[in-house]
Amino acid sequence: MALISIKNLSIGYQTKGGLLKAVDNISFEIEQGRPLGLVGESGCGKTTIGMTLMGLLPDNARILSGSIDFQNHDLTQLGEDQWRKIRGKDIAMIFQAAMNALNPVMRVDEQVIEAIVTHKPGISPGDLDKRVKELFDLVEIPRIRMKDYPHEYSGGMKQRVIIAMALACNPQLIIADEPTTALDVIVQDQILQEIRSLQMIMDTGLIFISHDIAVVASVCRDICVMYGGQIVEMGTREEVFGTPCHPYTKTLLGSYLSLNNEWKVIIPTMRKAPDLTLKSGCCRFAVNCKICSNAGTSGIPSWINISKTHRALCCSEGIIRKKK
């Protein structure tokens, strides 16, 4: 039984240029204790998905179709009142900008307390105190720093507080939206370790959103690669990163620099931004796809199952199978 399952979800933004489909017909499931990574470049719709799962879509966005099943509710049908009960309690979010997510004029522990009290108004002061200390221990912030103000914290510590606040009510699903992007490599490493170990201890569902494939690979066992609002390839991390099938995944992996892969780097050609106004179901990578421009395919992709867990969304099944 999946913790949350998303089926055929499409989300559009109403803009002056017409309807932009930021998310186009995506389906995936998250199991408890199996972190899922959403990887993609800016504008691929990964943050929109995170926001949808928190019920925080901006006013000009709307869910065009699809369903999100969570605890026998369809989250797409919830009103703001119902969202308020779920948000922070069952589904929590770790935000990107740790500097801005904390209130500068409130002590850090008060902010954590607020996160607890919002959803457990009847909690006794003794329990509350115990819980706050527990949380600070969990994210490894010394107790003497509890009464500090956010500006006295370093970037990494602020991010830890954000994590503590997300964990405050024992949520079943945590959405981490680029939690380490603003941090230095050394701090990033610590926070990633933190997230990994907490995920083991708490055994929650986790969606980890990032543009950095190495960061996602270090946390998540399942990977969804996104491009232009579509999931183009999904599978376990060994499958997706070890034997990538979709041409976009290959491009993405090829342009990733690490300390020992210089010779593997593939320079992508100048690319166009995906056209988000395309009809639903059209391949958005086609404009940049070598296979498509060589073979002149239909532009209507279908899911190609490579293994039980590994699939790719592409127009030319033959080439993908052969390459594999």
Place this chain on the structure above:
Amino acid sequence: MNMVKNSSLIQMKGVTKEYIPRKWFFSKDQSRVVALNEVDLSIKKGEIFGLVGQSGSGKTTLGRLLVRLEEPTSGSISLKGSLINTLKGPSLKDFRSKVQMIFQDPYQSLNPHLSIAQTIGEPLVVQGIGNTRQRRSKVLHTLEIVGLSPGQDFYDRYPHQLSGGQRQRVAIARAIVLEPEFIVADEPTSMLDATIAIQLFTLLLQIRETFNMTILFITHNLAAANYLCDRIGVIHEGCIVEVNTAKKIIGDPVHPYTKKLIRVQPCFDFNRG
């Protein structure tokens, strides 16, 4: 000794940069913020030198000192053996034509009210080079070099009509239009996606080939520095802790901070193929 002196383009000796916090009436504490502490560095002609460090390490300050956006508190900086600290008037303007900078944020580094042509042509106009027609052809040519082709398509556009990667190409075009000898590239790709970043790296390598430019590449990403640079300097809390060839820095780091940096690089070892 003479050999070394000839081949180095930029020479920094004992350069210190301190910021004095603004004085308030009741503040007792007069502590200075030391951004750079007694830095010695020489960059050879024609090389891409990578300066790697975390935020707050002083790497950006170092870049800004080299293009004289800021002045050092003490120490000397020289370009081809002549001191740049004290340049003024025409000689400063001449120096400006030899040293250029590429900034981090392509959304902030282009004036939204100037067209691409005006932006790239600005250094030519300022330095009084060529007439309108010559400048036009130079700008078009430079657009082609940075991969914005056909140049005519981009010539009259405005920054808001371009993507982040294209804007950064425009910024690079502005930096190379004077064919300077030295370019400071301050984290030019940190705001861009990996697939765009790698294209810009290739562009920088190409530019180095074509114009034999010397480039100081400032970054927090050791892997990018390794990919692009001949030599790497690691900067930590205002001090350059280690300088060596890229291969040696990665393969055989000496300083503990360098070792730590290498250890925490997100690794990615799912052997493909």
Place this chain on the structure above:
Amino acid sequence: MPIWIRGLPIDVRGRTKGVFMLKNHYVQRFLQSWKIFIENPLGKTGVIILFVFMVMALASFVVPHINPMYDPMIGIDPNISISTGPSLTHWLGTDNVGRDLFAQLLEGAKVAFIVGLSSAFFSIVLGMVIGMISGYAGGTLDTFLMRTADIIMVLPSLVILLILSSLFGQFNIWIIVFIIAIMRWPAVSRVIRSQTLSLKHRPFIEASKVAGASHLRIIFRHIMPNVLPLAFLYMTFRVTSAILVEAALSFLGFGDPSQVSWGMMLQWVWKSGNMFHAPYWLLPPGISISLLTLAFYLLGRAMDEVLDPRLRKEGRA
């Protein structure tokens, strides 16, 4: 829909739009802003009122040519020697010497525009230049200019004008315009200065510094286009205050006596003792002053929304 040529799609719509926008960047920006502006109910109301007054101001050039007795200053109806109410020949009636009130009202609209726009323009130019220089230069010059601005800002401009005109006799309308401009630049320069301060360290300014651009070039080529919209916004508010100051001055009897204006009309109705029995004389200039200042105020508010997208409602396509 993209058209496919040799396997590469070329978005025709995007291309033509690009070509169209090539040379007309400023026109395009203006039209875009204008659209948001005119869709705004405040802006629309403001523009309509303003249009009516503009027509009135233009009509003031025509009216004296219809019949010399409609000259607002020297045209006297030979048959009338006291103030009369509205009639067919004099739509709003006449004043106590037989001059046509409607002609005076039209002339007043013209004067209000001249006084308002020109003094606002002068104060904006002054405020903008001083603000940019002050913000860009910083240091002692900044301190000096801003302290000067502070001093002028706290001076009561109307009282100063009254004292000056009682010292030097009655002023010509252009001197009044000039003095209003001098008194009103500091607020503008403060706003422009703070905008300049935030622009000063933006990378595109530093980039042109690295290219060797002079300070003047940076100020006028790079900073000015970025503060200009804000300056225009403040100009609309300055217009309002300039019109009010001129009206007050004229009403108190310190205006230019050779020039008809709304304030002057109010001064005459008061001085001739018709204040309480000639509403046809008293009300039109009073209402006109309120409406015109309201129009400029509404314009400013609407412009504020154009300039600050945060005030705009999202999703209004």
